[in-house]
Amino acid sequence: MTSHAAAADVLSTEHLESLLGVAETALRRAVAGVAGWAPDPASHAAPLAAPGASFVTLERDERLIGCMGTLTPRRPLVVDVADHALAAAFRDPRSPGLAAHHVDELTITVSVLSALEPVPASDPAELAAALRPGIDGVLVEAGNRRGTLLPAVWHHVPAAAAFVEALQLKAGFGRRWPGGVRAHRYTTQIAVRRPGDGR
Numbered sequence: 001m002t003s004h005a006a007a008a009d010v011l012s013t014e015h016l017e018s019l020l021g022v023a024e025t026a027l028r029r030a031v032a033g034v035a036g037w038a039p040d041p042a043s044h045a046a047p048l049a050a051p052g053a054s055f056v057t058l059e060r061d062e063r064l065i066g067c068m069g070t071l072t073p074r075r076p077l078v079v080d081v082a083d084h085a086l087a088a089a090f091r092d093p094r095s096p097g098l099a100a101h102h103v104d105e106l107t108i109t110v111s112v113l114s115a116l117e118p119v120p121a122s123d124p125a126e127l128a129a130a131l132r133p134g135i136d137g138v139l140v141e142a143g144n145r146r147g148t149l150l151p152a153v154w155h156h157v158p159a160a161a162a163f164v165e166a167l168q169l170k171a172g173f174g175r176r177w178p179g180g181v182r183a184h185r186y187t188t189q190i191a192v193r194r195p196g197d198g199r
Contacts, residue, residue, distance in 0.1 A: 011112060015047055016191035019110045022078050023056055023085035024103070024193065030086055031100040038083070041076035052077025055150060055188075056084040057109040058095075060102060066092030071113060071139055071148060071186070081110055105195055111150055111188040113137070121183035124168065128160035136185040138163075140171050142178040147171030151188050 011019075022039050029037045041049035054077060055069025066088035070080065085108070089098040116139065121127040131138065139148040147170035149163065157163045168177065 011047055011189050015045060016110070016112075016189060018044060018048060019054075019078065019081050019112070020108060020191050020193045022081050023108050023110055026082040026085045027089055027098065027103050027106070027108075028100075030089065031098055031103060039078040041078055044076075044078050048078045049076050051075060052080055053113040054080045054084055055111040055113070056081060056088045057111070057152075058085070058088045058098075059107040059109075060105050064094060065089065065098070065106070066095040068092055069111070069113075071116065077112065107195065108193045109152075110191045111152070112190075114187045116184035116186050119183045119185050121181045124161070124164045124177050127181075127183055128164045131160050131163065131185065133158060133160055133163070135187055137188060138167055139184045139186070140167055140173075140181055141183075142171070142173065142181045145172045145178075152190070 025039075026037060051073035053070050053073045055067060057067040058065040068084045068087035068091065070084070073080075089095055119127065119130045119138075121130075121140065127138070127140075134154045135151060137149060137151045137153075140146065147167055149157075149167050149170065153166070154163065157166050168174075173181075
């Protein structure tokens with residue numbers, strides 16, 4: 001398990017491990033046919049029962065199964081993580097579905113997001129100059145179009161200009177930067193559980 005401390009209220013290693021356990025439990029119960037399971041926030045530490053925003057990414061054999069999440073906290077963090085684990089496995093259109101024997105083969109990544117912070121973005125160059133490579137996730141919005149890239153994407157796109165270009169395409173802006181773009185950055189704390197990590 002690895003973690004990257006970034007949020008204002010930094011979660012402990014134990015908190016992050018608990019979130020991984022919640023994600024895995026949600027998946028195991030779902031493939032066992034248990035519908036509608038959700039963790040009880042009252043049985044978890046206060047930081048996990050408080051509203052939080054998360055993404056859950058599932059990979060098998062280094063191939064993406066699914067990734068689902070939210071950018072703003074609206075419900076207890078443990079509930080958010082459980083729901084996004086299920087969404088990544090069963091509601092992400094990229095997911096081929098999940099059988100019981102697949103759970104042990106998964107790499108599960110839980111990313112807990114900090115609060116959103118506005119950054120200037122009158123054009124791609126201004127946004128790129130404001131970013132901290134390897135640290136910032138970014139959300140851009142213009143009209144009814146929006147897109148985000150998690151900080152983990154820097155591992156694949158290490159240059160700020162290329163990162164912004166990828167974000168621009170993901171948001172559906174095309175090659176032209178529209179007027180009135182609103183941009184926010186955020187950081188994440190990450191916990192990862194790989195096959196064989198003591199499940």
